[in-house]
Amino acid sequence: MGMLSEFKAFIARGSVVDLAVAVVIGGAFGKIVTAIVDGFVMPVVSLVTGGVSVADWKYVVTPATLDATGKQVAAEVAIKYGLLFQAAIDFLLIAFVIFLFLKAYNRLREPEAAAATPEDTLLLREIRDALKSR
Template structure:
């Protein structure tokens, strides 16, 4: 089997295609969650904590005096813990949403309760006759 034939078989298997679709949708979903956190949740959290902008929270490691993270990064190393908080929040929200989705999918996949066993089939007439003959012979003998 040639290399291209093997590759074609590998690439056309259902699992590979499903994985590719999952990665693409996951990437897009990650962007949606990122936007949700950056554009909706973090401004609300910032408002609750008195107008704090977490994205600009950093510790200068090279003696920078800038107050904006992007400018401080141009001047040297910084410990951007505000960005880290935002990324952790992104992860927690994404993990929670995926948990809820998997839980719902599992709930839908649960098997229906097993049906009660069918009542036993009636005994065939010839078997009933043979039993009666047997019983009659046992009474005689």
């Protein structure tokens, strides 16, 4: 079997197509959640923190260096932990919404039918009940 035909067989599998659709939808969903976080959640957090944007939180290792004219000679070196905090909030919200979606999906699924009791078990129960009644 040639590589091209193997590749066609690989792509034609349903699971690969399902995975591709999931990745595309997940990417779009991530953008929606990021917009919600940037537009609604982070402004509320900024109000709580005194108007400072979470994305601007940083630890300055070395401040920027300016010359006599006020022109920047060396850029500041900073650890921007606010961006990590914002990404963590994005992740938690995406995970929570996926959890809620799966919970609703599982609730909508029809429960599986209970397996029928085997005939020999029913007969044994009848014998047991008959022996108890004597």
